[in-house]
Amino acid sequence: MRGTRLPWFPSLRLVSLALAVVLAWGLATTPAPAAAQLPQKLVFASAGFEDSNRFWTVARPDHLQYDPFLETLLEVDPKTGEYTPRLAEKWSASPDYKEWTFHLRKGVQFHFGYGPFTAKDVVHSYSLTQRPEAKMTLGPFWRSVDEVKVINDHQIVFRMKRPATTLDYAVSRAGDLRIVSKAQWDKEGLEGFDKRPAGTGSYQYAGRKQGISITFERADKHWAGEKPAFKELEFRIVREEATRLALLLSGEAHIADMPRELQKDAIAKGMKLYFSSFPVDWITVYLGGQYHMPGDKAFRADVPWTNKKVRQAMNVAINRQELLKTVFAGKGSLTYVTGWSEKSEGFNPEWVKKFPAMYGYNPGKAKQLLKEAGYGPGGKPIKVKILAFTEPGESEGPQVAEALGIYYKEVGIDSEIEVLDWAKVRSMFRGKAMHCCIWPNIISWRPSEEWIRTAYFSKSPNHFYEHEYVDKTYELLSKTVNKAERQRIAQAIGDHLFEEFADIPLFWFRNEVVANPKVVGTWAYPGMAAGRSTHFHLVRPPAK
Numbered sequence: 001m002r003g004t005r006l007p008w009f010p011s012l013r014l015v016s017l018a019l020a021v022v023l024a025w026g027l028a029t030t031p032a033p034a035a036a037q038l039p040q041k042l043v044f045a046s047a048g049f050e051d052s053n054r055f056w057t058v059a060r061p062d063h064l065q066y067d068p069f070l071e072t073l074l075e076v077d078p079k080t081g082e083y084t085p086r087l088a089e090k091w092s093a094s095p096d097y098k099e100w101t102f103h104l105r106k107g108v109q110f111h112f113g114y115g116p117f118t119a120k121d122v123v124h125s126y127s128l129t130q131r132p133e134a135k136m137t138l139g140p141f142w143r144s145v146d147e148v149k150v151i152n153d154h155q156i157v158f159r160m161k162r163p164a165t166t167l168d169y170a171v172s173r174a175g176d177l178r179i180v181s182k183a184q185w186d187k188e189g190l191e192g193f194d195k196r197p198a199g200t201g202s203y204q205y206a207g208r209k210q211g212i213s214i215t216f217e218r219a220d221k222h223w224a225g226e227k228p229a230f231k232e233l234e235f236r237i238v239r240e241e242a243t244r245l246a247l248l249l250s251g252e253a254h255i256a257d258m259p260r261e262l263q264k265d266a267i268a269k270g271m272k273l274y275f276s277s278f279p280v281d282w283i284t285v286y287l288g289g290q291y292h293m294p295g296d297k298a299f300r301a302d303v304p305w306t307n308k309k310v311r312q313a314m315n316v317a318i319n320r321q322e323l324l325k326t327v328f329a330g331k332g333s334l335t336y337v338t339g340w341s342e343k344s345e346g347f348n349p350e351w352v353k354k355f356p357a358m359y360g361y362n363p364g365k366a367k368q369l370l371k372e373a374g375y376g377p378g379g380k381p382i383k384v385k386i387l388a389f390t391e392p393g394e395s396e397g398p399q400v401a402e403a404l405g406i407y408y409k410e411v412g413i414d415s416e417i418e419v420l421d422w423a424k425v426r427s428m429f430r431g432k433a434m435h436c437c438i439w440p441n442i443i444s445w446r447p448s449e450e451w452i453r454t455a456y457f458s459k460s461p462n463h464f465y466e467h468e469y470v471d472k473t474y475e476l477l478s479k480t481v482n483k484a485e486r487q488r489i490a491q492a493i494g495d496h497l498f499e500e501f502a503d504i505p506l507f508w509f510r511n512e513v514v515a516n517p518k519v520v521g522t523w524a525y526p527g528m529a530a531g532r533s534t535h536f537h538l539v540r541p542p543a544k
Helices: 012-027 060-065 121-127 182-195 241-250 261-269 309-318 320-327 349-361 362-371 395-410 422-430 450-453 468-478 483-500
Strands: 041-046 074-076 083-085 089-093 101-103 145-150 156-162 204-207 213-218 234-239 253-256 274-275 281-287 385-390 414-419 439-446 504-509 511-515
Touching: 041 362, 083 089, 101 121, 101 213, 121 145, 121 156, 121 182, 213 241, 241 261, 241 309, 241 385, 261 274, 261 511, 281 309, 281 395, 309 362, 349 483, 395 414, 395 439, 395 511, 422 439, 450 468, 450 483, 468 483
Parallel strands: 041 234, 041 253, 385 414, 385 439
Antiparallel strands: 074 083, 089 101, 101 156, 145 156, 204 213, 213 234, 253 511, 274 511, 281 439, 281 504
16 A cells, blocks of 8 residues: 555544543443333434425435335335335336326325325325425426326326436435325315325324434334334434444444444444445545536636646545545445446446546656646645535545545645535535535435436536536437437446546445344345435344
8 A cells, every 4th residue: 555544543533533432332331221122112313314394305315204104106125126116006108208107006095094195196296396495306307397197096197398217216215206195285284294294104203303303103004014013213313423322332222323433333332234235325525616617607717626637636646445444444346437336327347447547546646737737836725625514324424524634635735624514515516606615425326317417417406517518418318218329328428527537436335324133133225215224114123
């Protein structure tokens, strides 16, 4: 291994964390009381989410809070990742992918006596995505719906303004269209929905303490006969990671989001690691100010990383193997182009071959690239602000931010770290106010077309990297339905991002949580469902 190793020990954050862990350890020197008897209530200590009953106002990771009780038209199989029937029994797309027909399940009842699930509930749920306050992840996708036509009580057709090859994803448990009751809305309006939303899941809503927790009760007559093993379920919001560890070790919580650096401490005390069926999360460092569309007034040439050589320097300054080992306990694999896994449409095997030469760790090359771009010793100073935050399943962001600062110092880039909440970071990149900053972010898998639209298409809200070539090529991809042609077009966009060093791709890995094995015996979840740690009805206690 070349270069300077990461000096983790000087970090004030880690020193504080270590002290907190010692405290947590002290609190948990006796066996967890929960281990002696199976609890009625399963408690999941989450890193936190933007808590609201209004599914149309929050991002996909925050859909964790809806997964137990608000169902979707299609399921994501926990072991295969395939889309399977849920509230829709079968579905089909027209040859041009402009019409999708869904045959809805009969005999499904909403909680709290709001009657049967029918096509009007799908229309109503879709209508919520069109409200002015809607800011959901797939909001722009839902605005491409021309009409949701009711054929009869149990058959509907989504008519799209243009081909929509990914609609099955959007209406699945991985997407963000949650089905809620029109009957409840008609009777109680938004106020009633906010107070006690009715769903159709195997858990029903029991209550919410804003900023603290959301609780559920088992629904005894689920249409599929699902019967969760635990009578109650609670998602408790616990922002501090050491506190989550303490709750887990003391038996107050049974499952917890835990950064990988703390997992070993929990495991040493008898806890067990559970992980998603697929490596569906990736972490990338996004570079603010990449607004390269002609005439964009937000573009500023004085942002150093608008220069391609600087972007490459910021890539090769990072020792990815060391970062993977120290922050992610070696659990992951390289991301070659952000958002593309080997199974993604448009994946190019050439990226794997070229990656070491173009992106491999080389601080000497980083210094030379900065010099050629006019920065560093003898040139202009270069400084970057690194933004850090945590979300459910995204515990490592602050650690990655610290590591970046160390690597960049080695090549002459000054940095400072600022810890913000996720909502603030999102408002900054959506408002094109990121010229100062870069930010590591963990995002979960989605189809290539959807990822390109979300991250790189200039008319979408996120503005991660914008370029005229990407826009034109995305427009072509979005109108193309031939499979081979789509593969070629999607790969062309990936090639562009790879060659331009559009951002700093790091790793793919599985979603992981730590749980008390005396309470949680088995649990299969795919990881790609919105909310990441999902399918709580499949949490089973250990066999006696």
